[in-house]
Amino acid sequence: MIYxxxxxxxxxxxxxxxxxxxxxxNLKELVEDMYATMYHxxxxxxxxxQIGKSIRLFVIDSExxxxxxxxxxxxxxxFINAEIVEEDGEEWGFEEGCLSIPGVREVVYRPERIVIRxxxxxxxxxxxxxxGMTARVIQHEYDHIEGVLFTDLVSGLKKRLxxxxxxxxxxxxxxxxxxxxxxxLSKKR
Numbered sequence: 001m002i003y004x005x006x007x008x009x010x011x012x013x014x015x016x017x018x019x020x021x022x023x024x025x026n027l028k029e030l031v032e033d034m035y036a037t038m039y040h041x042x043x044x045x046x047x048x049x050q051i052g053k054s055i056r057l058f059v060i061d062s063e064x065x066x067x068x069x070x071x072x073x074x075x076x077x078x079f080i081n082a083e084i085v086e087e088d089g090e091e092w093g094f095e096e097g098c099l100s101i102p103g104v105r106e107v108v109y110r111p112e113r114i115v116i117r118x119x120x121x122x123x124x125x126x127x128x129x130x131x132g133m134t135a136r137v138i139q140h141e142y143d144h145i146e147g148v149l150f151t152d153l154v155s156g157l158k159k160r161l162x163x164x165x166x167x168x169x170x171x172x173x174x175x176x177x178x179x180x181x182x183x184x185l186s187k188k189r
Contacts, residue, residue, distance in 0.1 A: 003052075008101045009169065012054050017047075017057075019056050030057070031057070044063075045061075045137045061075070062134040077120070079119075079142075080118060081119055084138075087115075088112075095107050097150075098149065101149065102175070103165065103175070108140075112132065114139060115129050172185045
């Protein structure tokens with residue numbers, strides 16, 4: 001199933017998501033649907049709040065973000081009840097975008113390395129270290145389950161410059177090549 005992506009302005013994107021219990025119904029199916037939705041929208045990550053579910057789940061596939069020579073080093077994985085336990089290394093800037101905020105891209109600075117504890121869809125616990133682009137994709141999706149958007153991490157000047165674009169997105173005045181849900185609007189676009 002392909003879900004519509006929740007657009008900027010929906011309160012679910014600003015909530016801290018709830019932990020998922022082990023008996024959560026149809027979790028594996030939800031994970032597969034999230035991958036399908038992410039690929040359909042040409043994304044490299046998708047968090048459950050972006051499909052209207054305020055639960056601590058996100059999926060990533062960082063392979064498309066790998067530099068030439070690093071092919072095959074991307075990570076495709078689901079993260080359940082994740083907690084970043086450490087961030088270190090030099091912060092580096094990279095232009096990020098978001099499926100919930102189409103047409104807006106800004107440079108965001110993030111630490112180069114993370115340690116994250118999480119469960120996979122079979123409820124196996126992991127604590128892994130990631131760096132570079134995979135760490136960045138994870139940090140971006142992790143922020144979603146913490147109620148943080150990449151636009152929250154840019155400078156005050158940049159926020160003022162993109163304010164009009166964000167307002168238009170929240171009103172449904174945006175072109176995206178995937179279905180979106182807009183808060184307060186009865187139709188999906």
